[in-house]
Amino acid sequence: MINMSLNQSKNFIGGNLLRGLGYFLFILGLIFLIGFLIGSMLFGFHVTITLIIIIILLLVMGFFCTGIYIIPEWIRVPTLLLGKFRKMRGPGLIWLVPFVYKIPFSLDIRIITTTFSAEQTLTKDNVPVNVDAVLFWQVIDPFKASMRVQDYKTAISWAAQTSLRDIIGKTELSQMLIGREEMSHELEKIIDERTEEWGVKSISVEIRDVVIPNALQDAMSRQAQAERERMARIILASSEEQIANKFINAAHIYESDEVALNLRAMNILYESMKEKGAWIIVPSDMVNILGGRFKHLSEFKREKSENKN
Numbered sequence: 167m168i169n170m171s172l173n174q175s176k177n178f179i180g181g182n183l184l185r186g187l188g189y190f191l192f193i194l195g196l197i198f199l200i201g202f203l204i205g206s207m208l209f210g211f212h213v214t215i216t217l218i219i220i221i222i223l224l225l226v227m228g229f230f231c232t233g234i235y236i237i238p239e240w241i242r243v244p245t246l247l248l249g250k251f252r253k254m255r256g257p258g259l260i261w262l263v264p265f266v267y268k269i270p271f272s273l274d275i276r277i278i279t280t281t282f283s284a285e286q287t288l289t290k291d292n293v294p295v296n297v298d299a300v301l302f303w304q305v306i307d308p309f310k311a312s313m314r315v316q317d318y319k320t321a322i323s324w325a326a327q328t329s330l331r332d333i334i335g336k337t338e339l340s341q342m343l344i345g346r347e348e349m350s351h352e353l354e355k356i357i358d359e360r361t362e363e364w365g366v367k368s369i370s371v372e373i374r375d376v377v378i379p380n381a382l383q384d385a386m387s388r389q390a391q392a393e394r395e396r397m398a399r400i401i402l403a404s405s406e407e408q409i410a411n412k413f414i415n416a417a418h419i420y421e422s423d424e425v426a427l428n429l430r431a432m433n434i435l436y437e438s439m440k441e442k443g444a445w446i447i448v449p450s451d452m453v454n455i456l457g458g459r460f461k462h463l464s465e466f467k468r469e470k471s472e473n474k475n
Contacts, residue, residue, distance in 0.1 A: 179243065179272055180236030181259075188231025188264075195224030232264040240276045242308040243269045254308050273308045273318075277369060280319075282326045287334045289342060296377040297334060297342075299350075301326045301357065302369040310365030318364055322357075326371075329356045339378065346373045 198221050237243060237256030245252045246268045255269075262269070283298045303322060305311045311318045333353050334342070342349060350371045358368035420426055 179241065179269065180238070181234045184231045184234045188228045188234070190228070191224050192228025192232060195221050195228055198224065229264060230261075233261045233267070235260050235262065235269065237272075240274055241272045242275055242305075243272045244308070244312045245269060251313065254312075271312070273305055273311055275305045275308065277302055277304045278319075280323050280326060282323055282330060284327060284330045284334055287331050289334055290336060290338045293339045294379060295334065295339065295342070296375075297330060298374040298377075299326070299330055299353070300372045300374060302371070303357075303361070304367050304369060305365060306367045307365030310363065315364045318366060321364060322361055322366055325360045326353075326357050329353055329360065332356065342376060346376075349373060 198217075202217060202221070235243070235255075236259055239257045242254050242256045245255050245262060248266060249268075252267075256272075280301045280303065281298070282301060283296065285296050286294045287297065288294055301322070305318070315321045330353060333349060333356070337345075337349060350373050353373075354368050354371040357371065361368060420430065
């Protein structure tokens with residue numbers, strides 16, 4: 167896995183065609199040179215100045231082309247002189263002395279995403295969970311990333327996974343479900359501390375999913391349903407208490423004001439007789455009360471009309 171990632175990152179370096187052409191020209195020049203030397207020694211061929219110039223041009227052009235590298239803007243490469251580190255190069259067009267300098271791999275300084283997970287990890291309250299997360303990171307010091315760690319991509323992936331397991335073991339399930347943002351910030355801080363010496367900066371961590379056992383999901387669902395039913399009953403009881411208080415206040419008003427009580431009784435009759443063809447059975451006491459009130463009201467209207475006349 168390590169060698170694969172290094173070779174894939176080296177494919178970003180351009181100039182392969184020029185280097186291939188350079189190797190071809192250099193080898194062709196060597197073949198001509200060796201052929202003419204052998205021919206002159208065995209068969210007495212005379213090497214002319216033109217042939218010498220052609221051979222020299224082939225060797226020089228081949229030697230020059232084999233050292234050309236084109237580095238993209240987002241790539242940095244370490245250069246080794248006979249196995250010893252010299253300096254980081256890039257971006258742009260660079261030339262290295264062939265057969266002496268070497269580029270072992272390249273480093274991408276763009277923001278990179280790495281997915282990682284922790285399976286069947288116990289929380290602080292001993293609940294096994296599966297957690298998936300995404301890490302956004304960037305190489306800020308190419309020298310440290312190339313010299314301090316063998317494969318920085320694999321190292322970051324393992325560091326993120328172990329940090330996630332540590333966080334899960336210190337967190338209860340309820341806190342994990344409602345506090346994903348806090349957990350992400352804490353995880354980012356831990357990963358950043360571990361990868362700082364590798365020249366890598368942890369930009370952000372996002373918790374994608376938290377999977378709990380099916381049996382626990384059912385239990386939590388029943389608990390949530392019971393909680394909703396409890397709140398519904400509390401709200402209903404509170405509403406009935408408020409209605410009862412309103413009835414008590416109305417009873418006090420009707421007790422002190424008989425006219426209000428009679429008007430309320432009339433309103434009840436009116437509401438009951440809205441439906442067409444409805445029959446209402448009224449107690450005799452209520453009829454006497456309402457009849458008396460109507461009688462007093464009619465007498466009051468008659469006296470008022472006589473006074474006007």
